[in-house]
Amino acid sequence: MHTTKMADKMSPVGGYGSREILETVLDNSPDGVYLHNSIGIIVYANKKIEELTGHKKEEMLGKPFLEFTKMNVLELKDIPKAALLFGRALLGRPTGPDEFYFKRPDGSKVPVEVKSFPIMVGDERLVIGAVRDLTERKYAMRLELEVAERIAEIEVKEKKLAEAYEELKSLDDLKTKFVQDTAHELKTPLGVMLVAVSFLKKKDVMADPARYEEMVDLISRNSQRMRKTIEDTLEIYKIEKGRQYEKKETDFDEMVKAVTDQFAPIAKEKGLDLRADIPNLPELRCDPKAMRTVVENLVENAIKYTDKGRIDVVARAEDGNITVKVKDTGIGIPEEAQKYIFGRFYRVSAGGSGAGIGLSICKHVIESHGGTIGFTSSPGKGSTFEFTVPIVHEHKGVSI
Amino acid sequence: MTKVLIIEDEPDIATAMRMLLDTDYKVEVAFGGKLGLGKLAKTDADILLLDINMPEVSGRDILDHMRKNGIKLPVIVVTAVACADSVRNELENKYRIDGFVSKTYLAEELLDEVKHVLSKRK
Numbered sequence: 149m150h151t152t153k154m155a156d157k158m159s160p161v162g163g164y165g166s167r168e169i170l171e172t173v174l175d176n177s178p179d180g181v182y183l184h185n186s187i188g189i190i191v192y193a194n195k196k197i198e199e200l201t202g203h204k205k206e207e208m209l210g211k212p213f214l215e216f217t218k219m220n221v222l223e224l225k226d227i228p229k230a231a232l233l234f235g236r237a238l239l240g241r242p243t244g245p246d247e248f249y250f251k252r253p254d255g256s257k258v259p260v261e262v263k264s265f266p267i268m269v270g271d272e273r274l275v276i277g278a279v280r281d282l283t284e285r286k287y288a289m290r291l292e293l294e295v296a297e298r299i300a301e302i303e304v305k306e307k308k309l310a311e312a313y314e315e316l317k318s319l320d321d322l323k324t325k326f327v328q329d330t331a332h333e334l335k336t337p338l339g340v341m342l343v344a345v346s347f348l349k350k351k352d353v354m355a356d357p358a359r360y361e362e363m364v365d366l367i368s369r370n371s372q373r374m375r376k377t378i379e380d381t382l383e384i385y386k387i388e389k390g391r392q393y394e395k396k397e398t399d400f401d402e403m404v405k406a407v408t409d410q411f412a413p414i415a416k417e418k419g420l421d422l423r424a425d426i427p428n429l430p431e432l433r434c435d436p437k438a439m440r441t442v443v444e445n446l447v448e449n450a451i452k453y454t455d456k457g458r459i460d461v462v463a464r465a466e467d468g469n470i471t472v473k474v475k476d477t478g479i480g481i482p483e484e485a486q487k488y489i490f491g492r493f494y495r496v497s498a499g500g501s502g503a504g505i506g507l508s509i510c511k512h513v514i515e516s517h518g519g520t521i522g523f524t525s526s527p528g529k530g531s532t533f534e535f536t537v538p539i540v541h542e543h544k545g546v547s548i
Numbered sequence: 549m550t551k552v553l554i555i556e557d558e559p560d561i562a563t564a565m566r567m568l569l570d571t572d573y574k575v576e577v578a579f580g581g582k583l584g585l586g587k588l589a590k591t592d593a594d595i596l597l598l599d600i601n602m603p604e605v606s607g608r609d610i611l612d613h614m615r616k617n618g619i620k621l622p623v624i625v626v627t628a629v630a631c632a633d634s635v636r637n638e639l640e641n642k643y644r645i646d647g648f649v650s651k652t653y654l655a656e657e658l659l660d661e662v663k664h665v666l667s668k669r670k
Contacts, residue, residue, distance in 0.1 A: 328630035332601065335628035336558060339651035343564035346655040359567070366560055482603075 180260075180279030185272065188213040188238060200260060200279055202252030221250050233264070237275045240266045247282065259286045322491070326384075326505075333377040337370030344370075380505045387512050393435035395517075400470055401429040403436060404463050407443045415451050421458035422451070429465045433540040438513045442521075445506035446474040446533045454478030454530070469519075471536045480527035490521070510535070549574045550666060553593035555584030555610060556626070557602040561651060565597060565626065568658050581605025588619060595666060597658075600627045600635065611643040622646040622665050626658070 174181050175195040183192035190213055193205040201208075201221045208215065213234055222230055226248050233243045244263035251257055259282040267276050344363040347353065353360055383391075408424040415422035432439070443461075450459045457477025464471050481489060490511040514521040519537030552573045556562040557580040566575045576593060578584040581602040588596075588610070600607035607625065614621065624647035629635045636648045646665045649657050 331630040332628045335630075335650070335652045336561060339628065339654045340560045340564045342652070342655040343568060347567065362563070362567075366563065370560060479603075 179281070180277075182208075182277045182279070183274050184213045184237075184277070185274055186238065188234065190215070191274065196281075197279060200250050200258050200281060202250075202254060202256070223249055223251060233262075237264045237266070237277075240273060242266070245280075250279075259283060330377065330381050334374055337373045337377075340370045341367050341374075380509060383509050384505055387509065391512070391516075393438050393513070393516055395433050395435050397431045398434050398436040398439065400432040400434075400439075401426050401463060403440055404429075404443055404461065404472060407440060407447055408461050410444070411447045411451060415459060418451060418454075419456065420451060420454055422447075423458060423460050425460065425462045427463070427465075429463060429470055430539050432470055432537065434517050434537065435513070439517070439537075441506075442510045442513050442535065443472065443474075445510050446472075446535075449506065450474050450476035450478065450531070450533075453480075457530070465539065469536045469538050471534060473532055473534045475530065475532040477530040480529055480531050481523070481525040482527055486523075486525060489523075550595070551576065551591075551593040552595050552597060552662065553578065553584075553587060553591050553621075554597045555581060555587070555602075555607070556597070556599040557581070558599070561599070561626075561654075564654060565658060568654065569662065572659075573662070581607065581610055584610055585613060588614065588621075591621075593621065594669075595622045595624065595662060597624050597626050597662075600625060600629060600639075611639070611645070615643065622669050624649060624661055624665055626651060626654070628652070 171194075174192075177194060177196060180197040180200045181192070181194045182190060182197055184190045190208045190211055193208050195205075197208075198205055201219070203219055203221070207219065214231065229246070230248065233246060236243050242263070242265035245261045246263075247259065247261050249257045250260050261280040261282050262277060263280075264275050264277040267274050344366040347359070347363050348367075353363075404426050405424060408422060408426070412422050447459070447461060454476040455478065459477075460473070460475045462473045462475070489507050491508060511521050514535045514537060517537045518540075519535055521533070521535040523531055523533045525531035550573050552569055552575050554562055554565050554575060554577045556565065556577065559579065562577045562579065566577060569575050576587065576591070578587040582605045584598075585605060598607045598610055607627070611623070613619070614623075623643070623645045625636070625639055625645050626649050627635065628651040632648075632650050639645045639648070646668070647661045649661050
């Protein structure tokens with residue numbers, strides 16, 4: 149009955165012609181169109197409304213607008229919002245656009261946008277509602293979002309790739325330099341040894357015993373230097389391949405004292421005062437050979453880069469850690485080199501005698517024992533290297 | 549007696565060079581670039597044997613200093629750099645050095661190179 153009344157109401161609209169033409173136009177509208185009267189009874193719904201709700205218009209016409217809720221067209225959470233908008237529409241106010249999801253009986257859901265506004269048909273106020281299918285728009289938006297996300301992901305990956313490339317390139321440059329520096333480190337003592345050998349090959353070599361002695365010393369010292377360079381280089385290679393340390397309980401203070409005893413004559417020969425302040429320390433669970441290499445490296449570097457003054461080796465057990473400091477009054481480390489000296493493949497000075505990569509080995513050893521290593525240095529005044537390792541096992545009854 | 553000045557920071561290399569030369573020449577050694585600059589100011593040497601890779605003041609710094617101050621002394625670079633050919637070319641082009649010896653070939657080449665450079669200067 150309402151449809152008939154509706155058709156009557158519709159026929160004068162705009163003078164478009166017959167009711168059939170108007171209904172045909174509305175049924176072919178891309179948007180859903182409905183009308184309800186001032187008390188909320190649905191008086192018209194076009195075909196698009198049927199498509200969007202999945203219900204035949206006969207199920208809706210003549211029923212209160214909120215019948216939609218009974219038909220489960222709206223999601224439960226949207227009902228209060230829909231009721232509010234409906235109330236506003238009944239008061240003759242425009243609403244929307246508001247977004248909802250329409251649920252169809254087959255379980256599918258359609259995103260829609262609903263707008264309504266009051267119209268006067270003759271002397272009766274009706275509310276016309278337009279329901280736009282947002283599926284495509286949502287799909288496009290989702291696509292846009294996905295594309296944007298993908299682009300962002302690709303940009304992040306590109307950035308990471310560029311960073312990784314730069315990192316690899318600089319590592320490659322560093323390795324090239326490392327090979328060159330290693331060659332330099334080997335060529336220098338080799339050249340010295342060849343000179344010494346050329347003298348030793350002379351027939352009258354024994355005529356000057358002092359010079360003979362000097363030659364033998366040169367060969368001995370420089371062959372040891374070459375051995376150290378080769379061992380350090382191989383150690384770096386092992387570290388690269390995932391070096392494992394063999395840890396056992398180690399008498400740490402004896403080990404440090406042994407190192408200072410070993411270097412005392414070398415320091416003395418250079419006119420340096422090598423002082424050791426090493427009390428009894430708890431045993432330390434560590435790789436003794438690797439740990440000794442660390443202390444040797446630090447003391448050897450201190451002697452090498454100090455021309456006058458003194459070197460202090462101080463060891464302490466405090467707060468569950470053993471700390472060793474090696475302080476010198478040497479030339480210090482140039483500021484531009486300070487950030488690189490623990491870097492793998494970096495040699496402090498290609499012009500020095502065999503220095504450099506030892507520090508990156510030290511760092512690896514100490515960190516592999518759960519410790520830290522660092523330094524302070526004033527160019528021209530001296531450097532202090534310090535490492536700390538946690539005491540895992542405690543013996544000798546020493547309280548820490 | 550012809551005098552040779554060696555600027556070299558590695559004591560053993562300096563010793564080796566001195567041993568190769570001290571029969572025929574009067575040898576003076578400056579250990580490192582910094583001391584070398586001081587010696588250069590007052591040296592009466594006839595030829596300079598110069599290391600390149602030295603901390604603080606490098607061999608290149610010394611060559612720059614000589615060029616800037618008009619110190620005309622025959623120079624033989626004695627180095628252990630890995631890329632010897634490119635360094636030699638660079639130094640010959642930039643500083644017009646007179647000779648070049650790799651530290652690995654000191655025993656075989658140094659004496660001959662010194663004689664060769666000195667003979668060209670006569």
